[in-house]
Amino acid sequence: xKRELLDVCVHCGFCLPTxxxxxTTGDEAESPRGRIYLMSLAERGETPIGGAFTEHIDSCxxxxxxxxxxxxxxxxxxxxxxxxxxxxxxxxxSLGERSFRRLVFGLFPYPRRLRVAAVFGVLYQRxxxxxxxxxxxxxxxxxxxxxxxxxxxVRDLFAxxxxxxxxxxxxxxxxxxxxxxxxxxxxxxxxxxxxxVLAAEGCEVVAPRGQGCCGALSLHxxxxxxxxxxxxxxxxxxxxxxxxxxxxxxxxxxxxxxYGELLSDDPAYRERAAAFAAKVRDVTELLAELPPIAPRHPxxxxxxxxxxxxxxxxxxxxxxxxxxxxxxxxxxLVDVPEAQICCGSAGVYNLLQPETAEELGKRKAAxxxxxxPDVIAxxxxxxxxxxxxxxxxxTPIVHPVELVDASIRGAAAPKGG
Amino acid sequence: xxxxxxxxxxVADLGRDGVxxxxxxxxxxxxxxxxxxxVVPALVVLPRDAGEVATAVRACAExxxxxxxxGAGTGLSGGALPTADGVVISLQRLRRxxxxxxxxxxxxxxxxxxxLDISKAAAAYGLYYAPDPSSQQVCTxxxxxxxxxxxxxxxxxxxxxxxxxxVDVVLPDGTPTRLGGDAPHQAGFDLLGAFVGSEGTLxxxxxxxxxxxxxxxxxxxxxxxxxxxxxxxxxxxxVIAAGIVPAAIEMMDNLAIQxxxxxxxxxxxxxxxxxxxxxxxxxxxxxxxxxxxxxxxxTAATRVTIARDAEQRARFWRGRKAAFAAVGRLSPxxxxxxxxxxxxxxxxALARIAAMADEAGLRVAxxxxxxxxxxxxLVLYSEAAGExxxxxxxxxxxxxxxxxxxxSLSGEHGIGTDKACSMPRMFSxxxxxxxxxxxxxxxxxxxxxxxxxxxxxRLCGERPGPYRPxxxxxxxxxxxx
Numbered sequence: 001x002k003r004e005l006l007d008v009c010v011h012c013g014f015c016l017p018t019x020x021x022x023x024t025t026g027d028e029a030e031s032p033r034g035r036i037y038l039m040s041l042a043e044r045g046e047t048p049i050g051g052a053f054t055e056h057i058d059s060c061x062x063x064x065x066x067x068x069x070x071x072x073x074x075x076x077x078x079x080x081x082x083x084x085x086x087x088x089x090x091x092x093x094s095l096g097e098r099s100f101r102r103l104v105f106g107l108f109p110y111p112r113r114l115r116v117a118a119v120f121g122v123l124y125q126r127x128x129x130x131x132x133x134x135x136x137x138x139x140x141x142x143x144x145x146x147x148x149x150x151x152x153x154v155r156d157l158f159a160x161x162x163x164x165x166x167x168x169x170x171x172x173x174x175x176x177x178x179x180x181x182x183x184x185x186x187x188x189x190x191x192x193x194x195x196x197v198l199a200a201e202g203c204e205v206v207a208p209r210g211q212g213c214c215g216a217l218s219l220h221x222x223x224x225x226x227x228x229x230x231x232x233x234x235x236x237x238x239x240x241x242x243x244x245x246x247x248x249x250x251x252x253x254x255x256x257x258x259y260g261e262l263l264s265d266d267p268a269y270r271e272r273a274a275a276f277a278a279k280v281r282d283v284t285e286l287l288a289e290l291p292p293i294a295p296r297h298p299x300x301x302x303x304x305x306x307x308x309x310x311x312x313x314x315x316x317x318x319x320x321x322x323x324x325x326x327x328x329x330x331x332x333l334v335d336v337p338e339a340q341i342c343c344g345s346a347g348v349y350n351l352l353q354p355e356t357a358e359e360l361g362k363r364k365a366a367x368x369x370x371x372x373p374d375v376i377a378x379x380x381x382x383x384x385x386x387x388x389x390x391x392x393x394x395t396p397i398v399h400p401v402e403l404v405d406a407s408i409r410g411a412a413a414p415k416g417g
Numbered sequence: 418x419x420x421x422x423x424x425x426x427x428v429a430d431l432g433r434d435g436v437x438x439x440x441x442x443x444x445x446x447x448x449x450x451x452x453x454x455x456v457v458p459a460l461v462v463l464p465r466d467a468g469e470v471a472t473a474v475r476a477c478a479e480x481x482x483x484x485x486x487x488g489a490g491t492g493l494s495g496g497a498l499p500t501a502d503g504v505v506i507s508l509q510r511l512r513r514x515x516x517x518x519x520x521x522x523x524x525x526x527x528x529x530x531x532x533l534d535i536s537k538a539a540a541a542y543g544l545y546y547a548p549d550p551s552s553q554q555v556c557t558x559x560x561x562x563x564x565x566x567x568x569x570x571x572x573x574x575x576x577x578x579x580x581x582x583x584v585d586v587v588l589p590d591g592t593p594t595r596l597g598g599d600a601p602h603q604a605g606f607d608l609l610g611a612f613v614g615s616e617g618t619l620x621x622x623x624x625x626x627x628x629x630x631x632x633x634x635x636x637x638x639x640x641x642x643x644x645x646x647x648x649x650x651x652x653x654x655x656v657i658a659a660g661i662v663p664a665a666i667e668m669m670d671n672l673a674i675q676x677x678x679x680x681x682x683x684x685x686x687x688x689x690x691x692x693x694x695x696x697x698x699x700x701x702x703x704x705x706x707x708x709x710x711x712x713x714x715x716t717a718a719t720r721v722t723i724a725r726d727a728e729q730r731a732r733f734w735r736g737r738k739a740a741f742a743a744v745g746r747l748s749p750x751x752x753x754x755x756x757x758x759x760x761x762x763x764x765x766a767l768a769r770i771a772a773m774a775d776e777a778g779l780r781v782a783x784x785x786x787x788x789x790x791x792x793x794x795l796v797l798y799s800e801a802a803g804e805x806x807x808x809x810x811x812x813x814x815x816x817x818x819x820x821x822x823x824x825s826l827s828g829e830h831g832i833g834t835d836k837a838c839s840m841p842r843m844f845s846x847x848x849x850x851x852x853x854x855x856x857x858x859x860x861x862x863x864x865x866x867x868x869x870x871x872x873x874x875r876l877c878g879e880r881p882g883p884y885r886p887x888x889x890x891x892x893x894x895x896x897x898x
Contacts, residue, residue, distance in 0.1 A: 007749060011452045012742040013491040013555045017531060026463055026509030026529065027437070028490065034445040041444060052441035071680045071742035 002082070003043060008074045009036045015066035015076075020342045020360050021059055029056045032066035032076055039083050050091035057083050059356060061349050062220050063309035063342035068316070077314065084222025100141060104348050105223065109213030109230065114185045118157050121149045140354035148350065148385050150186055159188030161207040165199050172202035172290060176242040178234075178256070181213040183249050183381045190381075190398075193405035194248045194283055200294035200408050201287065205246075211237040214247075216255035219262065220347045231259050232269055235276050245276065248283045248401060250380035251347055254314035256280040282311060283401050284379060288320035297410035298330035299403060304373035305333060306364070306387065308380035309342050321379055321400050328407040334371045338363070345386035357386070365390035375413050377403060420459050420502060423480040427462055427504075430472045437461040446505050449490040449497040451753075454834050458485070458499035465510045467527075467585065467593065467623035474621055475591025477504050483864045486621040488529060488560035491552045493741075493753050494833030496564060496616050500867055506621060508559050514538045515624065522629045523582060528559025528622045532566075535627060544629040547574040550829070551738040559622045565614030567829035569665040569737065570696075572788035574630070576829070578613040585624035586612065589865035593623070611855060616831050617866040619859040633698035636664070637708045638730045641718040642689035646670050646771070646783060648717045649691040650764035653787045655714045656695065657760060661707050666788035667694040672747060673740050673784040673795070680743035683736025684729070686720065693718075693787065694733050740784040741795065747782070748797035750805070752812040755830040756819030760790040766822055770794055770815055777811045779804065791828030792819065817842060832870045838877035840870070 015032040016022050022031035029038065035056055041047040057080070066076050093101070107113055161179050175198060179191050191207075198205045215230030234256070238245060247253035255262075260274035281289075303325055311317045325331055344350055344360030365387060368376050376397045378384060388397050396413070406413055427436045437443060438460055447455040459482075464470045477484040483503035490497055499505050511527035514534065518524065519542035524535055532553040536545040549568035550556055556566070561577045562584060574580075583597030597609035612619050643649035646668070653666050669677070670691050677683045685692050695711055697704045715721060724730040736743075744751055758766040767783065774781040774796075782795040794815050798808035816826055816839060826836050826843050840849060853871060857863070 008745060010742050010745040011448070011450050013450055013489050013552065014739075014742060016489055016555050026507065026512070028507070028509075029437075029442050029445040033490075037445045038441065041441065047441040047444070052439045056442075071739035072745035073680065 005075055005079055006036060006040045006043060008072050009033065009040075010072050011037075012071065014071055015069050015074075018065040018069040018340055020061055020063060020065070020344070021356060023341060024356065024359050024363075030059060032074075035060055035083075036074065036076070036079060039079055042083075042086070049086050054087050054091050057087060059353055061309070061342050061344070061346035061356075061360075063346055064313035065309060065340050065342065067313055081219065081222075084220075085224045086222075088222040101221075101352070104351050105218065105221070105226070108348060109181050109215075109217055111181045111184050111212070114182060115157050118149065118152070118185055119154055122152060122154050122157065140358070141351060144351050144354040144357065147389055150385060150388055152186060156188055157185055159192065161188075161191045161195060163207055163209060165195050165205040167202045167204045168200050168294070169202055171204045173243045173286075174204045174206070174241070175244045175246045175286070176206045176208055176238050178214060178245065178247045178249070178252055179207050179211065180249050180252060180381065183252075187381050187384065187399070190248055190402060193399070193402045194246070197287070197294075197401050197404050197408060198246065198283070201290050202293055203286075203290075206242070208238050214252045214256050215262075216251045217347050219255050219258075220251070221352075227255075228262060228266070231255075231262055231273065232266075235259065235269065235272055238276070242279060244281045244286055245279045246281055246283050246286055248379065248399060249382075250282065250308035250311035250315070251382060253280060253282045254310040257315065282315060282317055282320070282379065284311075284321040284324050285315075285317055287324045287401075287404065292327060294408045296328055296404075296407040299328050299407045299413050300330040301374040301403070301413045302332045302334055302372070303403065304336050304368050304371050304376050305400070306336065306343065306368060306376060306378040306383060307339060308378055308383045309346065311379055312340075321377075324404060325377060325400050328403060331403065334373060336371055337367045339367075341367075343383050343386050345380070345382035347382060350382075350386055358390075361386050361390040365392075369393055369395060375403065419480045419482060423476055423482050423504070424460055426476050426480075427460065427473060430476065431462055431464060431469055435463050435465065435469070437463070446487070446490075446499060446507075449487070449492040449495060451493050451495045451498075451833070451835060454495040454498050456499045456501050458505045459502050461505040461507060463507050463510050467511070467587070470506065470508070470511070470621055470623050471587045471591055471593050473504070473506050474587045474589065478590045478862065478864060481862070481864070483867050485866045486559070486563070486617050488557035488563075489531070489552075489555050491556045492560060492564065492831065492833065493755065494564075494827065494831040494835045496831050496833035496866075496869060497560075498834045498868070508557065508621075511559075511623065517542065517544075517629075519544060519629075522631075523626055524629055525624060525626050526558055527624055528562070529557050532556055532558060532561055539629050540632070542629075543632050545632050546580065546627055547630050548577050548580055551741065553738070558625050558627065562613055562622050562625055563615065563617045564829065564831040567786065567789075567791065569667055569734075569786060571829075572666060572786065573662050573664045573698075578610065580628045581609065581613055581625060582628055583626040584609065584612060584622050586620040586622050588620045589860035589862065597626070614831075615856075616833060616869050618856055618869060620865060633664075635701040635704040636696060636698045636730065637704050638694065638696045638724040638733055639708075639712070640685060640722045640724070640733055641693045641695065641715045642686050642720040642722075643691045643693065643717060644689075644719055646691045646767040647764040649693050650767055650787070652693060652715050652717055653763060654761055656711055657788070659710060659714055661697075661710055661714075663695050663707075663711065663788060664698040665694065665696040665786075667737050668692070668783065668785055668787040669694075669737065669740060670783040672780060672782035672797075673744065676743040676747050676782065677736035677740050679746050681735045681739050682732070684732055685736060689719065694737055737784070741793070744782055744795050744797065748780070748799065750798050750800045750808070751782075752796040752798075752808055753830070754792070754794045754796065754812050754815050755827050756792050756794075756816045756824060757828040758790045758792060758819050758822045758824040760788070762822050762824075763787060763790060766792065766818065769818060773811060773814060773818070777807050779808055779811055781811070781815075786828070789828070790824065813839070834869055837868075837870055837872045840872055
């Protein structure tokens with residue numbers, strides 16, 4: 001937590017209405033301004049790491065809605081990324097807390113382990129009896145784990161992205177796709193749609209083997225060393241020779257764009273990391289860059305687009321997904337109230353801070369369904385899971401690229417589950 | 418002892434979740450947006466409704482403990498500065514818009530609702546809430562009532578006082594009551610008038626009935642560049658003298674323009690010495706006619722940019738409204754001053770401020786409500802370079818210059834803690850005694866936001882300014898809790 005970064009905050013409060021935890025609690029310490037104040041106190045040694053400091057830094061979603069809202073240019077992303085490791089290093093957590101974190105961070109970044117867990121989850125879903133009375137008595141965190149599992153088939157869990165997919169016609173770009181960790185297990189169909197759309201738009205799509213987690217979950221939780229390990233492995237697995245590295249998960253994309261800074265102290269990787277980061281593109285960003293060549297068929301749907309925080313705030317990508325969706329004949333894009341407020345997913349936040357996440361999830365679902373959309377679209381796996389959990393009216397929730405895919409294939413809008 | 422009892426009572430009545438007493442947590446409430454003054458409160462309470470506010474105030478009164486109401490903490494005069502051994506009553510959980518009544522053109526809102534959210538809720542009916550402080554997306558209506566807040570459009574539409582029909586308040590002894598009412602004219606003493614702008618010293622607001630206006634049929638905005646702030650000031654006087662009442666006339670000088678262009682891509686000419694943002698609103702024909710007159714009056718302008726659409730207009734305003742915080746990009750530290758001069762003396766005031774800045778060897782950025790002579794000079798300095806005292810002296814000298822020119826110590830930010838010591842420059846002892854008697858009629862025990870507005874020997878003996886650790890603190894001998 002660097003003094004010069006902290007001093008940029010002039011305490012004006014313009015961040016307050018954008019902060020999900022401030023909006024829900026009304027507590028100064030649950031706002032970006034309050035958190036920066038606590039960081040500043042800690043930097044001066046006036047408050048210990050732990051206690052209130054840990055509580056209010058842990059409760060930050062890391063949605064970064066405060067960053068575009070700040071007139072002074074505070075780089076809250078850097079501040080929170082510096083504050084979290086302090087807690088991990090200096091403030092011992094309770095045994096229960098440590099065990100739960102070990103479970104989460106030992107599971108989600110590892111597709112094979114996650115797949116095994118998911119198979120049990122799907123079988124459990126198939127039994128069809130949810131012991132509701134028992135569930136309501138389980139701790140909120142376990143309930144959150146239980147109910148996040150989307151309705152998938154066992155077969156879906158094992159879907160694989162082909163190693164290489166040729167472009168339709170001549171190649172305009174040669175791209176590598178991050179297939180993701182949780183993304184690969186739960187959203188194989190989004191990866192499949194991404195490959196089809198990119199190929200149809202003249203991209204040769206490679207899905208490098210041996211890739212794993214990009215490190216986003218670790219980086220956003222203060223586990224810097226682990227994040228760096230994942231980053232190095234990702235860079236190695238991808239190698240060189242691509243025009244772009246395409247990502248269809250907002251949280252992963254924002255982390256991969258930061259690889260340069262993340263590995264800036266590593267002489268062996270510094271330059272490769274910066275070069276890698278410069279090639280990272282969200283899939284909607286790439287599609288907006290490429291003038292469409294594949295014919296689009298109408299998809300008659302009223303679409304509510306939800307800005308994933310790590311796309312809108314961290315990568316400042318708001319126009320491109322809308323542009324890509326609006327280019328589909330028949331699609332009507334509608335504005336959503338409180339669009340800037342996070343859905344509460346925020347990586348693994350919904351598992352670590354389930355109460356706040358639940359409140360935000362319900363609020364987001366209510367705002368989205370209030371505009372009566374036929375389809376909800378959002379470009380991040382976490383948001384898809386979180387919104388899906390709290391949207392009870394059966395409105396389908398898809399990645400924007402799935403709608404583009406449906407349009408190119410002449411299929412109907414994807415159905416919800 | 419009283420505090421321990423009070424805490425137990427508040428926890429019992431408001432719940433654990435409604436009372437903050439952790440030392441680190443309390444420190445996040447030690448200042449508002451004027452960070453130079455800091456006092457850690459003994460407790461912070463977060464009531465959920467008017468009943469809990471009354472409960473908290475009554476408990477404080479019964480225990481003889483001072484209390485301060487706080488909204489979003491965006492005040493620039495230290496009006497929400499806590500008292501040591503006192504309680505902060507945060508109104509940030511009272512954020513409901515109770516009713517929008519389009520037929521009677523009014524809304525009933527809780528004090529923690531932001532200024533802008535009232536207009537957002539009213540927009541569905543073609544209505545809006547007129548006063549628009551620059552922090553309108555953050556600041557709350559409760560704070561606006563306390564400070565009688567202004568804003569860019571107050572030139573035409575007036576201040577908060579002109580738009581509040583009634584307030585529900587909890588008096589300093591814990592009694593709930595309503596001031597004002599449905600009838601546009603209330604018989605007897607205007608207690609509502611006394612309450613609005615009382616800076617939280619007469620009670621705590623729990624609901625506000627505000628007047629809503631019809632959204633103007635047409636709005637036209639221009640940005641006129643000038644080669645000096647003096648010629649821009651003269652243009653302001655010329656516009657008003659021509660009998661035109663624009664919705665707003667705002668001025669920014671070159672330093673302010675640089676800051677806002679960088680902060681929000683406002684798109685002003687980075688090389689101009691000063692820019693006037695002039696806005697006219699009303700029926701289309703009238704606006705067109707007046708707009709032509711304004712353009713004609715701005716003959717001294719080097720360039721006039723007329724906002725071509727709502728987007729460009731929004732950019733002008735985004736720039737203007739982000740100006741204070743944006744100056745943080747130009748300078749590590751700065752003071753925001755707030756004073757009023759008679760409009761006809763704007764040019765003179767600006768020239769003298771520039772001369773004073775030169776003499777002090779400091780930069781002053783000017784961004785202000787030119788139409789009503791409400792100056793906001795921002796004195797830029799570097800704490801690290803040891804410029805603090807010079808900057809503080811310059812800032813105070815500018816406020817005193819305003820009084821000397823026949824103006825006022827504050828246009829809209831309030832007296833609060835910051836300017837209490839300057840009050841005798843503007844008011845006689847008799848004036849101040851009379852104000853204190855009014856205050857005592859509401860709050861005989863002096864528990865409600867004490868230490869604000871009126872000079873006190875303790876306050877005026879201390880030096881204001883940004884937080885500087887006490888030497889013993891730096892040496893690790895003592896610590897602030």
